[in-house]
Amino acid sequence: MSSLDTTNNDAPQDPQLVDNPLYVRRKERAEADKPPSRGSPLGAVAASRRPGTNSRKELADSILAEDGDLVAGRFGTVWYKPVTVCGIDLKLEPLQPSIGTVVHGMDLATDLDNPEVVTFVRQLWLQRRVIAFRGQEHLTRQQMVQFVERFGIVGMPFGEKDHVPNSPYDLNQQVRDNDIPNLLVLPSDATVPNIASGWHADATWQKKPPMASVLICREAPPVGGDTCFCDCYSMWEGLSKATKERVANLKAVHIGSVGHQMDGKTPVSVHPVPRTHPETGQTSLYVQQGFVKKFADEHNIPQDEQRALLREMKSQEGRPEFTCRVKWEPGTIAMWDNRCVLHSGSGDYWPHRRFMERLTILDADESRRVPYYRPT
Numbered sequence: 602m603s604s605l606d607t608t609n610n611d612a613p614q615d616p617q618l619v620d621n622p623l624y625v626r627r628k629e630r631a632e633a634d635k636p637p638s639r640g641s642p643l644g645a646v647a648a649s650r651r652p653g654t655n656s657r658k659e660l661a662d663s664i665l666a667e668d669g670d671l672v673a674g675r676f677g678t679v680w681y682k683p684v685t686v687c688g689i690d691l692k693l694e695p696l697q698p699s700i701g702t703v704v705h706g707m708d709l710a711t712d713l714d715n716p717e718v719v720t721f722v723r724q725l726w727l728q729r730r731v732i733a734f735r736g737q738e739h740l741t742r743q744q745m746v747q748f749v750e751r752f753g754i755v756g757m758p759f760g761e762k763d764h765v766p767n768s769p770y771d772l773n774q775q776v777r778d779n780d781i782p783n784l785l786v787l788p789s790d791a792t793v794p795n796i797a798s799g800w801h802a803d804a805t806w807q808k809k810p811p812m813a814s815v816l817i818c819r820e821a822p823p824v825g826g827d828t829c830f831c832d833c834y835s836m837w838e839g840l841s842k843a844t845k846e847r848v849a850n851l852k853a854v855h856i857g858s859v860g861h862q863m864d865g866k867t868p869v870s871v872h873p874v875p876r877t878h879p880e881t882g883q884t885s886l887y888v889q890q891g892f893v894k895k896f897a898d899e900h901n902i903p904q905d906e907q908r909a910l911l912r913e914m915k916s917q918e919g920r921p922e923f924t925c926r927v928k929w930e931p932g933t934i935a936m937w938d939n940r941c942v943l944h945s946g947s948g949d950y951w952p953h954r955r956f957m958e959r960l961t962i963l964d965a966d967e968s969r970r971v972p973y974y975r976p977t
């Protein structure tokens with residue numbers, strides 16, 4: 602599948618999208634030759650690449666012409682750690698000092714049959730927060746489920762079953778795989794672009810947010826569309842001592858968006874500001890601009906102080922030193938730890954196509970699913 606195949610823009614990436622109101626609205630915008638809204642990074646980046654272009658078609662054609670002769674290649678030095686695990690030779694490529702490793706040399710369809718390999722991968726994942734694997738395009742959706750089952754319980758698209766969003770205002774929920782209801786399909790094309798940009802951990806508005814999430818890329822833009830990850834242990838360490846003390850016993854309110862509503866009801870949960878990781882014992886900052894707008898009412902914190910504290914905590918998000926980014930190729934899989942990692946899609950790739958599939962993982966140990974803080 603060519604990533605530049607935008608010729609058939611009238612057809613949605615999946616027929617299930619045809620009648621969705623959000624899809625229809627965005628498609629009407631495309632048919633009216635209006636560029637994507639600049640309120641979305643997808644529109645803002647495209648506008649910055651071709652300032653003054655008001656025709657959507659002209660904008661798309663011009664960007665595609667610039668990107669059309671990109672070719673895939675590899676050059677430059679990559680530092681990696683060679684290791685052999687149960688006879689499998691691996692190359693571990695660190696993406697940034699504290700976060701992110703690409704594991705080269707593993708076939709996720711077969712190599713995890715050995716429990717010792719699973720233990721190795723889990724330890725690496727806990728240490729590196731997010732790990733990625735290249736060249737896994739042969740994995741079927743069912744094999745993705747089997748991969749996830751090595752590390753926990755396969756969750757619903759947003760984790761636990763208590764709250765399963767059914768909002769029409771989230772394009773990511775409109776494509777269903779009847780055999781795998783747990784799967785979230787994330788389509789985006791030139792006609793109806795779609796991206797989850799903005800720092801967040803998945804579904805923290807649930808009482809028991811999913812332990813981990815796994816994405817596989819089925820179709821990637823030739824440039825852009827990376828997913829960025831931010832290390833929440835470093836975010837906690839980066840706060841001033843005074844702020845750490847002030848927020849140590851506070852709880853924050855996590856509110857879902859309209860796209861997370863179930864039967865019109867917006868999900869809300871209250872979680873501690875610092876979070877103890879139930880496996881590593883480390884403390885992460887469990888506050889993010891995506892879903893946290895205030896502290897719990899029981900604290901009676903004046904509005905001015907709330908704003909100042911939230912601003913200070915959110916200034917930790919996305920600091921270059923705390924982040925890594927995964928550039929997607931078809932067959933790249935990334936698994937991250939929602940207990941200590943934020944992520945944000947990079948909404949910069951319009952009018953290219955991007956097609957991803959996501960599964961969530963629940964902790965097999967149910968007693969560890971509710972976030973808690975135990976000072977060390």
Ligand SMILES: [Fe+2]
Pocket residue numbers: 797801802803944
């Ligand atoms: Fe997400």
